[in-house]
Amino acid sequence: MQADQPADPPPPFDVAKAAALMRDSPAGMAVFDTELRYLYVNPALERLNGIPAAAHLGKAVAEVLPGVDAAEEVMRAVLADGKPREAMSSGHTWASVPEGERFWQGAYHRLEEAGEVCGLVGVVLEISVAHHQQRELEQARSYLSLLDTASATIGTTLDMDTTCRELVDFVVPALADVAVVEVFPPEVGHAVRRPPEGVVRLRRAAMALGPALRDTVSPFGAAGEYIDYQQDAAVQRCLATNRPVIENLYSDEQLDRSAPTRGRVAGYRAVGLHSAVIVPLTARGRPLGVLALARTGDSPVFTEGGDVVIARELAGRAAVDLDHARRYAHEHTIARELQRSLLSEPRGPHPHVQVASRYRPADEGALVGGDWFDVIPLRDGRHLKAMGDVMGHGVEAAVAMSHYRSILRAVAEDDMEPHRILQRLDDAVVRSGVDRAATCLLAVVDRYGGICRLASAGHLPPVFLDPGAPRARVAAHMPVGPPLGSGFGGYETTDVPCGPGTVLFMYTDGLVERRGEDIDVSVGRLASLTLPASGRLEDLLDEVLDRFAEDAEDDIAVLASRVHEGVSFSHHG
Incomplete structure (x- = not known):
């Protein structure tokens, strides 16, 4: 009985022929051997990946592009059964581009020579711009739906605190892990001590915490308390400019500056607070207070676009309802005091x-x-x-x-x-x-x-x-x-x-x-x-x-x- 003979190696692939066919293609093209190692990369793919062809050859995709999800399981399936497949990949290459995360659509076909499988060819087109546009469109639709819902759920009464509660309950967890609404104290009907010079005093009208924070001892205080903000606090800067102020809180110094009291810095660190945005509540040119949103844990940081834009739109709409409620409360208090005196x-x-x-x-x-x-x-x-x-x-x-x-x-x-x-x-x-x-x-x-x-x-x-x-x-x-x-x-x-x-x-x-x-x-x-x-x-x-x-x-x-x-x-x- 003869011993088993080792399998014949796959026939060699004619790289020169591939180069002649693929060199001038505007799409990124590559040839892989049966172990999914690069055999050839055309100039378009060199530009997409940001490194020369020589840096690819003989290496697997993960070795060349560790920041890319290359869908290797799809490529192996094509090698196994010969059925062409498409797959989307995403990540970061060595090429420097302003869009951030990139996206590619790839098509994969098995290569055969004389009936033997000898490798794989991949054709890659970058779809980052289209993908970002689609994502922005979906986000815009989501924001419009959010605003439509907000119109029916915020400002259902002429009570200020109820409106504030409706606002924070709406934005958590849709936009933030923590939401707080703080307003200036009423001008009549409440005897509130005067704050020190240069200090802004607000009343915390409502607060909402995300599901992960509800069972913890809250470092954010409680609704109903009065809070003083120093001149360098984000709240004061927000009210002075009537614009959102984003605070990415990477250091204790930044946390200390943003916290209403220094004793809360440790609590903020304990819950993993890392990003906050303060949005003004303004109606008829008059500041009413602020909406403060915070994110913790793995939630993404706030940026100038996206969630901050929708937060400002929600705050603007809620401010109109709060202004109506404040004016109503003001008149109600005056009328009641007048009636009682008479x-x-x-x-x-x-x-x-x-x-x-x-x-x-x-x-x-x-x-x-x-x-x-x-x-x-x-x-x-x-x-x-x-x-x-x-x-x-x-x-x-x-x-x-x-x-x-x-x-x-x-x-x-x-x-x-x-x-x-x-x-x-x-x-x-x-x-x-x-x-x-x-x-x-x-x-x-x-x-x-x-x-x-x-x-x-x-x-x-x-x-x-x-x-x-x-x-x-x-x-x-x-x-x-x-x-x-x-x-x-x-x-x-x-x-x-x-x-x-x-x-x-x-x-x-x-x-x-x-x-x-x-x-x-x-x-x-x-x-x-x-x-x-x-x-x-x-x-x-x-x-x-x-x-x-x-x-x-x-x-x-x-x-x-x-x-x-x-x-x-x-x-x-």
Whole structure:
């Protein structure tokens, strides 16, 4: 039995013939032996790879181009079965190009001579420009989709902190591992200490962390705190130039300069923070604060293009929503403070008259309204009580409310019937130029006569709670004239029994008016009111608000009074 003979080596490849065919081709071309070592490289491939042909010969691709993913598994498959294949490669060659990472499309064919496999030929075309353009197009489409989504998810309310939370939740993890929104403190409604000279003080309104950071002890602080930034901090530079500031934090010195406090540098290092960008939040030429984004771990650094461009676009859109929210909050605060200052507690009109009042503003999502009340002493133990509601909301409504109350005090006279007072009030309002209508209910109580004289200008009826009675009386059938400010007049006075101990309860529509419910049904529920066991008017009002004001959508003013012989006046709330 003969010993196995070694396999014959593959036939030699005619390199000269290949050179004649490939030399002038604009595509990069190479011939490999069966071990995928270079046998020939044409001039075009020399230029692509950035080294001469001689540096290729006899070496594998990985030896010549260690920075290139050459798809050798595809080349070996072509050698094995002879089926031509294409593959894309990427990486960096020795040629210096400005595009950074490069991309090539390669086509591979097996070479055979006299039926024997003798090597492989590869044809390579660079597609870097087209690939980058395609990637930029896909990124642009992604950014447009991101912006479309942002329009629906950021700025859904007129609350600043909610808008800030929506912004940070949106950009993490889409653009960053950490996102923080910090804003200048409000100008009114908050007492914040003044920062030192040259220091910018911001309030951290919202913060979001990526999934990998949520279980760690955050070195980024917490929402709600105030942070001081020194003059060389990125935040100050961002606000001064109204442009994004990119900080690639390679050294502790850079981290120290960017951190709001030096104690946080170690925490930043612990989570691998290495890149940050500060984006201004500006609306109508006014800085509102900053959006700060940070990346940690293996996330890429921020650069001038790409993510920073989209971050600035998102910040610009969010700034418009924040400006609306800030202006709303500013007006809301002024209106509320004005209304509270004008709704001073009614003074006791007489030692034998008890009065209690409450004012409850609507939820934070609604502007302050023009609810008002007043108690004016008259002669002979009588007193005039007024409950009104100016149409609309905001500062204008609060100011109009103050005008109505001042005019009422000027026109009310001792011997005048309630409907005559309303008529004079209506005429005076029309002459004064106040452009907001108002409802108003007047009640004149005669503690000796045991009656209450009522007149209404578009206002809801009062409620009477008699001592020992199982249910309250709603004056639902009293005549109701047009609202004040219309100039139509036509008011009437109605007498209702109101003896000693009977409580007169007056209110604005925010207490009972509910969307989708008939107002008569809403008012009818007030007939279930009874005097509390304590007999205190303050307890009655607390019970009323607990029962009826929970889902109110408007401001509420309530007033309770009674004539009670032998009891001195007391008032709280």
